[in-house]
Amino acid sequence: MTTSGINARPPLDALLRPRSVAIIGASDDPLRIGGRPIAYMRSQGFAGRILPVNPGRDTIQGLAAYASVEALPETPDVAIVAVAARSCVQVVADLAARGTGAAIVFSAGFAESGPEGEAAERAMVAAARRHGMRVLGPNSLGLVNPRNGFFGSFVSSVELGMPHAGRVAIVSQSGAYGGHILAAATAAGIGLSACAMTGNESDVSLGEVVRMMVDDDDTDVIALYSEGIRESDRLIAALEAARRQRKPVVMMKVGRSAAGSAAAQSHTASIAGDDLVIDAVLTELGVVRARSTEQMLDIARLATRRIFPVDNALGVITVSGGAGVIICDAADDLGLAVPEMPADTQAELKALLPYASPRNPVDVTAQFLNDFSLLSRFTETLVDRGGYPSVLGFFTYTAGMPSVAPRLRAELRRVRERHPDRLFVLSVQASPEQIRGYEDDGFCVFEDPSRAVLAIDAMGRYGRAFAAGPGLPAPVVPPLRLPARTPDEAEAKRLLAAAGIASAPEAACATADLAVAAARGIGFPVVMKILSPDILHKSEIGGVLLDVGDEDSVRQGFSTLLEHAARAAPAARIEGVLVARQLSGGVECILGIHRDPVFGPMAMFGLGGLFVEVMKDVVFHRCPFGPDVAERMIRSIQGAPLLLGARGRPPVDIDALARMLSQLSAFAVAAGPRLQSIDLNPVFAMPAGHGAYAVDAVIEILPEPMP
Numbered sequence: 001m002t003t004s005g006i007n008a009r010p011p012l013d014a015l016l017r018p019r020s021v022a023i024i025g026a027s028d029d030p031l032r033i034g035g036r037p038i039a040y041m042r043s044q045g046f047a048g049r050i051l052p053v054n055p056g057r058d059t060i061q062g063l064a065a066y067a068s069v070e071a072l073p074e075t076p077d078v079a080i081v082a083v084a085a086r087s088c089v090q091v092v093a094d095l096a097a098r099g100t101g102a103a104i105v106f107s108a109g110f111a112e113s114g115p116e117g118e119a120a121e122r123a124m125v126a127a128a129r130r131h132g133m134r135v136l137g138p139n140s141l142g143l144v145n146p147r148n149g150f151f152g153s154f155v156s157s158v159e160l161g162m163p164h165a166g167r168v169a170i171v172s173q174s175g176a177y178g179g180h181i182l183a184a185a186t187a188a189g190i191g192l193s194a195c196a197m198t199g200n201e202s203d204v205s206l207g208e209v210v211r212m213m214v215d216d217d218d219t220d221v222i223a224l225y226s227e228g229i230r231e232s233d234r235l236i237a238a239l240e241a242a243r244r245q246r247k248p249v250v251m252m253k254v255g256r257s258a259a260g261s262a263a264a265q266s267h268t269a270s271i272a273g274d275d276l277v278i279d280a281v282l283t284e285l286g287v288v289r290a291r292s293t294e295q296m297l298d299i300a301r302l303a304t305r306r307i308f309p310v311d312n313a314l315g316v317i318t319v320s321g322g323a324g325v326i327i328c329d330a331a332d333d334l335g336l337a338v339p340e341m342p343a344d345t346q347a348e349l350k351a352l353l354p355y356a357s358p359r360n361p362v363d364v365t366a367q368f369l370n371d372f373s374l375l376s377r378f379t380e381t382l383v384d385r386g387g388y389p390s391v392l393g394f395f396t397y398t399a400g401m402p403s404v405a406p407r408l409r410a411e412l413r414r415v416r417e418r419h420p421d422r423l424f425v426l427s428v429q430a431s432p433e434q435i436r437g438y439e440d441d442g443f444c445v446f447e448d449p450s451r452a453v454l455a456i457d458a459m460g461r462y463g464r465a466f467a468a469g470p471g472l473p474a475p476v477v478p479p480l481r482l483p484a485r486t487p488d489e490a491e492a493k494r495l496l497a498a499a500g501i502a503s504a505p506e507a508a509c510a511t512a513d514l515a516v517a518a519a520r521g522i523g524f525p526v527v528m529k530i531l532s533p534d535i536l537h538k539s540e541i542g543g544v545l546l547d548v549g550d551e552d553s554v555r556q557g558f559s560t561l562l563e564h565a566a567r568a569a570p571a572a573r574i575e576g577v578l579v580a581r582q583l584s585g586g587v588e589c590i591l592g593i594h595r596d597p598v599f600g601p602m603a604m605f606g607l608g609g610l611f612v613e614v615m616k617d618v619v620f621h622r623c624p625f626g627p628d629v630a631e632r633m634i635r636s637i638q639g640a641p642l643l644l645g646a647r648g649r650p651p652v653d654i655d656a657l658a659r660m661l662s663q664l665s666a667f668a669v670a671a672g673p674r675l676q677s678i679d680l681n682p683v684f685a686m687p688a689g690h691g692a693y694a695v696d697a698v699i700e701i702l703p704e705p706m707p
Contacts, residue, residue, distance in 0.1 A: 166191015
């Protein structure tokens with residue numbers, strides 16, 4: 001899906017900072033759904049005007065109440081709708097007609113309940129759009145802004161503790177789980193700029209709420225929980241804007257069902273699951289994906305420090321050798337470098353404390369309790385001479401000991417103040433008050449060092465994403481017309497050749513005599529394959545013959561292929577036999593396209609043959625992209641050394657392979673929505689300077705729609 005041409009919708013400014021709020025279905029009971037927003041706003045000092053609407057009461061929670069929307073003394077910026085679903089359409093229409101900017105609809109019983117509810121939801125949105133009003137929900141827990149005390153929500157988790165103002169915005173598709181994240185963030189001491197729960201997304205989409213937070217000057221970090229993406233173009237545009245503005249987004253995307261299961265004939269589709277595609281798209285957009293709420297909040301908390309090392313590497317100062325090993329293991333799992341200290345620096349530290357381990361992690365041992373100057377010297381040296389962008393100090397319970405904590409805190413604060421550009425993290429056990437002190441000094445504190453390492457690694461990933469340039473343009477492939485139905489291999493290769501995707505010399509032959517003539521012209525040995533648009537995986541039926549070395553073998557092979565096809569697929573249309581040059585000396589790869597239902601065409605690259613079927617060592621990227629992105633994809637797979645010249649093998653033609661992958665990505669976009677998948681498997685990546693050639697090609701397309 002492209003992000004261009006997104007239909008303009010009225011802005012959402014009023015949702016975050018309303019000056020007046022009407023509550024339709026307001027309750028005098030502060031524990032009821034229609035009463036909680038009023039009670040919350042009054043307790044949190046909301047400075048705007050609160051306008052309860054309830055025809056049965058003159059006052060609600062000490063405020064003047066009004067019988068209807070028409071009776072309101074002013075037009076509210078935002079309205080909270082907490083009435084039965086059957087009344088919502090009229091209420092929303094009345095609010096929109098008055099000029100209300102946005103409505104937050106708590107009410108359930110709409111699209112989530114069946115066709116009748118879906119129709120009512122459409123009618124409600126249509127009524128709002130006639131007057132330019134936006135709708136958050138229905139079936140939404142609403143929106144909270146702790147910075148101004150606006151609680152357009154009935155979320156009950158705040159009974160465990162009201163959120164305090166900060167720089168992290170939570171955006172959640174789930175109301176109940178959004179409330180859970182809100183409570184967890186509050187318990188972790190994370191200050192929030194907002195928490196929005198999108199509900200059914202009948203009008204305001206997930207992407208629009210994310211963009212609202214990106215454009216909000218009070219928000220530095222966005223924590224995003226998603227169960228399913230409906231409008232990918234708006235979300236992608238919002239995430240691209242976040243990267244441009246250097247606002248980190250950490251996303252918890254749940255649900256890992258396989259995508260495209262109906263397209264089981266395609267290798268690419270069977271390998272591409274929702275999870276792999278989501279990972280690829282989020283990585284491309286600079287979003288860090290969290291696998292748990294704990295990870296999401298850890299990353300968000302550290303990101304508020306606003307230090308994102310581009311070339312991240314970790315220096316560790318520790319009082320425990322065992323903790324150093326744990327930290328190194330965690331860093332290795334993530335690919336986070338933990339480089340050794342310079343040799344001369346190690347020698348200096350050894351001279352200070354002979355039984356210390358100064359490599360990195362730098363273990364000052366418990367001896368620092370007897371000589372505090374050791375801690376100062378070791379930490380200063382680690383930061384000054386090691387040059388690490390990120391520093392993790394493991395001081396465990398010593399950081400909370402009354403006999404140690406004041407001096408330790410003073411020493412660490414002095415080092416941090418001398419290096420404001422470094423990311424400083426501590427792993428300690430201490431009282432809440434002591435931890436707040438370390439945090440106030442500029443450190444981010446974790447009890448578990450492995451959690452600290454994961455968050456530190458995420459900061460480097462943001463740094464690389466924020467520093468990335470625009471890249472090379474994708475190739476230009478003019479719009480093309482696909483055939484009426486899925487083509488055979490020869491026609492597929494002709495289509496691809498027009499887009500600059502090369503294949504081995506070959507000829508489609510309807511008779512054995514033509515096959516002999518073609519083989520003679522191509523040169524022996526040749527490959528022979530059954531040619532049929534109905535037999536896509538030819539090797540599985542014995543439809544491929546290798547090393548065909550002479551004319552007699554070609555004639556015999558022609559008959560053999562027809563016999564195999566007749567036996568295995570008697571109803572298949574047989575158009576002859578394909579005779580092709582047999583390539584050798586290259587590395588087999590697979591290049592593919594899978595049309596994802598959310599993100600559109602996704603390109604895949606991996607090693608071919610058993611590697612793709614068994615190892616699934618593949619990488620995905622949204623189409624289209626330039627050859628620089630294609631080369632990064634190629635170099636990123638675990639099997640890349642086989643392409644780059646491992647164990648004395650000649651390196652393959654990476655440039656030609658990258659051009660082919662880039663051209664394929666552009667072809668996929670030019671082909672339009674009828675294209676479902678492409679498999680080029682194998683592609684022979686020949687030695688450097690000798691190109692890359694598609695040996696087999698399968699293109700799956702949807703039939704042309706009936707006129």
